[in-house]
Amino acid sequence: MSLKLVVGASTGGHVNELLVLLTAASARWPMQPMAYVTTMGIGVQSFAAFGKPVHVLGEADRTKPLRTLGVLWRSLSVAWQLRPDVVVTTGSGPLAMFCLWAKLLGARIVWIDSVAQVDNMSLSGRLVRPFADLCLVQWPNVVAKHRNVEYAGELF
């Protein structure tokens, strides 16, 4: 039985980055995702072609604490349901919460910080980095600023 891989990204630019990665990954990864995670209903269609379940966490940011609680709860419930062995994500905040729960439930975490982060890692990236099993940034100059971070290419 191969490992259960779940991939995810916030609806919008983060999903676009993930889709570029998945196109490159189709011939390069030993397994393909068994489920997809995003943050808005309109983002589901981006993954429709894969024919696998797509889970929606909801959107949240620092300025909306109540919504953030909702996303925290939904990310736990999706992580509990899926029990991934590995999570690969291109961010952002809601996916960081999903990574946290998945990690606590035993998953390995691959975090890719957005290409929009040209100087420093994102806040969510900095939160996930300490427990991520592989942490990639998309600009060589950002590697030097954080420990246990690698640059291996870029998606945009």
Next chain:
Amino acid sequence: MILVTVGSMFPFDRLIKAMDEQVEAGLITDKVFAQIGAGSYEPRAMPFKRFMEKQEFEEQLTEADAVVSHAGIGSIATALHLGKPLVVLPRLKLHGEHVNDHQVATARKYKELGHVLVANSEADLAHTLSRISEFKPAPRNINAAGMADRIGRFLRELK
């Protein structure tokens, strides 16, 4: 033709209003077409649409001699992919245009690499556009395969 795009559904009235005013004032003499999203400012001096289907947008983009947009990665990547010279105006948190000011850093980085021209303020758009005919955007080389290979190696080591 200059294509102006806010790059998404989110409003960017500061860009649209400034372009409209500069067209009206005769500071920009090229034909201009704008995609304005959910903005509340409606242009008077340039034709516009709020949203375009992907295909229509791509047709407009192919036609365009130059593009003016926010400093979003998607817009920058799309213009670079087609080799279109691009002027960006970063969205600012101050005006509620984004959750933070990361577009300022994005704009600076892509400018340093020779990919885009940056308007430092909305008043600077016409002046920046006047330099666009001599600007040849440096092509951007992306290495998605390198990243996919690195993650593939990680995944195989788990087995």
